[in-house]
Amino acid sequence: MEEAMDKKAQTGDMLSIGYFILLLIIIGGTIFLMSKLVLGVAYDARLTDASILGYTIQKCISENNLKESDFGNIQQICGIRLSDGNNEERKFVLHIYADNKELFKYGDRVSCGLYELNNKNTRCVDFITKGNLNGKQTEFQIISGSNLESYGGSNG
Amino acid sequence: MAETDDSNVLSSETIFLILLTIFAAGVLYFIWNSSNSAYIWEDYYAKQTATFLNSAKNGEEVIFDIQPIIKIAKSNGLDISNPENFIRINANNNEVCVKLSKSAGTCYPYFNEVAVRDIKTIPNEDSLSFSFIVEEKNGGSNG
Numbered sequence: 001m002e003e004a005m006d007k008k009a010q011t012g013d014m015l016s017i018g019y020f021i022l023l024l025i026i027i028g029g030t031i032f033l034m035s036k037l038v039l040g041v042a043y044d045a046r047l048t049d050a051s052i053l054g055y056t057i058q059k060c061i062s063e064n065n066l067k068e069s070d071f072g073n074i075q076q077i078c079g080i081r082l083s084d085g086n087n088e089e090r091k092f093v094l095h096i097y098a099d100n101k102e103l104f105k106y107g108d109r110v111s112c113g114l115y116e117l118n119n120k121n122t123r124c125v126d127f128i129t130k131g132n133l134n135g136k137q138t139e140f141q142i143i144s145g146s147n148l149e150s151y152g153g154s155n156g
Numbered sequence: 157m158a159e160t161d162d163s164n165v166l167s168s169e170t171i172f173l174i175l176l177t178i179f180a181a182g183v184l185y186f187i188w189n190s191s192n193s194a195y196i197w198e199d200y201y202a203k204q205t206a207t208f209l210n211s212a213k214n215g216e217e218v219i220f221d222i223q224p225i226i227k228i229a230k231s232n233g234l235d236i237s238n239p240e241n242f243i244r245i246n247a248n249n250n251e252v253c254v255k256l257s258k259s260a261g262t263c264y265p266y267f268n269e270v271a272v273r274d275i276k277t278i279p280n281e282d283s284l285s286f287s288f289i290v291e292e293k294n295g296g297s298n299g
Contacts, residue, residue: 013168020172024179031183042196045203045264052210053267079269079292085249090265150199153244153253153261 046123046146053094054127054144056080061096061131061140068134071096071103082106093122093145098138112145122147194232197225198254198262205243205252206266212290214270223283225256232257239277239286247271247293269293 060078064070074096075081082092093107112124124145131140201222208218222243229242234256236242244253244261247270255261272288279285 017168017171017175020175024175028179028183032186035186043200043203045207048207049210049267052207056210056268080267081250081269082267084251084265090267092267148265150202150262150264152259153255153263 042150044123046148047125049092049146049148050123050125050144053080053092053146054125054142057094057096057142057144058127058129058140061142062129063131065132065135068103074104091122091147091149093124093143093147095143097141097143098133103140107145109143109145111147112143120147194228194256194259195262197228198256199264201225201243202252202254202262202264205245205254206264209245209252209266209270209272209290210268212268212270214290214292216290217287218290219278219285219287221283222277222286225254226284228256234258239275243275243286245272245275245288 057074057078057080060074064077066077070077082094083089089107091107093109093112094104095102095106095109096104107122109122109124111122114121115123122145124143127140127142127144129140129142130137132138133140204220208220212218225242226236229236234241242255244255245251246253246263249265250267250269251263251265253261253263269292270290271293272290275286275288277284278287
């Protein structure tokens with residue numbers, strides 16, 4: 001009889017320790033989530049990136065007499081690099097159009113239209129500018145965007 | 157039998173106390189780390205410096221205040237005498253890395269094909285500024 005009661009008491013102890021651990025996990029989880037909500041909102045630089053990229057290209061197009069064939073080389077001409085040191089694509093969008101023709105394409109501009117639905121999509125800016133193309137005054141449309149995030153560096 | 161009961165009660169109380177101590181220590185450590193907020197400042201300064209580099213022209217000098225992050229870097233035991241210990245601009249990979257704790261730091265890329273020279277800190281009356289001169293990397297017509 002006493003042995004049975006001891007076993008019951010032990011089971012009760014184990015159960016209460018289990019509930020206690022569960023309670024600590026819930027309290028700890030709540031503290032963690034709340035602090036992430038309050039402190040974990042990263043500064044969003046995507047719109048600034050997209051605007052400066054678009055402005056750089058707009059300025060470059062309007063200041064240079066470009067030919068259609070130059071647009072394959074537009075990154076060197078305008079002094080920008082959209083990929084990293086290993087030539088891996090970065091999360092930029094840059095599309096340049098003139099006379100309903102696509103002259104340059106980098107990244108997926110479909111995600112630009114999805115930003116309103118989900119702010120994890122690319123932030124884009126649309127520019128219209130005038131410049132010379134093949135010696136003729138032409139209207140250009142520039143769509144620039146960024147979906148960059150910061151990442152951990154290498155130690156040292 | 158009564159002895160066994162006592163030791164059971166004692167052991168369960170001890171377990172509760174140990175668990176509570178571990179939990180309290182964990183919460184305190186987490187709150188200390190969050191209040192230090194090194195990651196948030198690393199992220200902010202990496203993005204701001206990348207923005208300066210994206211909009212900078214050849215020969216321009218960029219100067220900005222780093223007093224808020226100096227305090228954090230100091231409290232995390234970093235050597236602040238050399239500015240490149242906490243803000244590093246890697247022109248080969250077009251990225252800015254900011255490191256304010258013993259962790260690997262936080263990096264953010266920039267697209268402007270520029271490099272920097274003359275990186276230095278400038279002490280002011282009650283603050284500290286970080287400065288560098290931007291120079292073109294390979295003869296692009298930007299700027």
